[in-house]
Amino acid sequence: MDTEMIFRTLCGAVAVIMVIYYFRREKKLLSFLTGAVTGGAALFIVNKYGLMIGADIPLNIFNTVGSIVLGVPFVIFLVIMNFL
Known part of the structure; x- marks a missing residue:
């Protein structure tokens, strides 16, 4: 298995x-939006500055949806x- x-x-x-x-949280939408925004921001930061640490993460549909x-x-x- 690869x-x-x-x-x-x-x-x-x-x-x-x-x-x-997310469905068990009291504030479902707010919880999802917070996770989506922080995940999207983290992906953008790693995409922009990841080469400094050797992590080249592209912005494709899988990575974007996964991070959201x-x-x-x-x-x-x-x-x-990426390091494995």
Whole structure:
């Protein structure tokens, strides 16, 4: 099993966990928007300044949707997977 398949499987599992988390929150929309904004900002920062640490994370549809739905942990996971 290659690292990309492991990565996509883990992202799918985490996406399900995050959806359950958002639905259990009292302020569902505010919680989702906060996670989406911070995840998008983290992805943008890593894309813009990631070459300084050796992380070249492109802005594609998978990374963008993942960072919006899953937030900052997804971006951190992308950087870690970039080094493997």
